[in-house]
Amino acid sequence: MTKKLSETNDREALIKRLKRIEGQVKGIQKMVEEERYCVDILVQISAIRSAINKVGSILLENHIKGCVTNSLKNDDIEISEDTIKELMDTINKFTK
Numbered sequence: 001m002t003k004k005l006s007e008t009n010d011r012e013a014l015i016k017r018l019k020r021i022e023g024q025v026k027g028i029q030k031m032v033e034e035e036r037y038c039v040d041i042l043v044q045i046s047a048i049r050s051a052i053n054k055v056g057s058i059l060l061e062n063h064i065k066g067c068v069t070n071s072l073k074n075d076d077i078e079i080s081e082d083t084i085k086e087l088m089d090t091i092n093k094f095t096k
Contacts, residue, residue, distance in 0.1 A: 014055060021051050056094055063090070 025048060031041050064087065071083040 014058060017051065017055050017058075021048055021055070024048050024051065060090070060094060063087075 024044060028041060028044050068083055068087050072080050074080060
């Protein structure tokens with residue numbers, strides 16, 4: 001079963017952040033085309049990494065507060081164990 005973003009998420013804020021990141025990526029593309037100084041490009045790449053990590057952190061927090069919390073309220077131990085395994089797998093992937 002595919003789960004969607006919970007209704008409590010501020011989708012508009014996430015979309016705004018992602019559009020800002022998209023603009024940053026286009027800016028880097030232009031910097032490369034213009035053969036700008038490598039260090040300046042690397043600084044911008046670092047800023048994008050930070051911004052995308054923030055989006056991921058917000059989504060992870062919302063997932064824990066919504067999907068995970070609701071699933072753990074279920075009395076079915078197997079479902080709770082599956083939820084915890086999924087959460088740990090997700091955290092491991094996100095932190096690589």
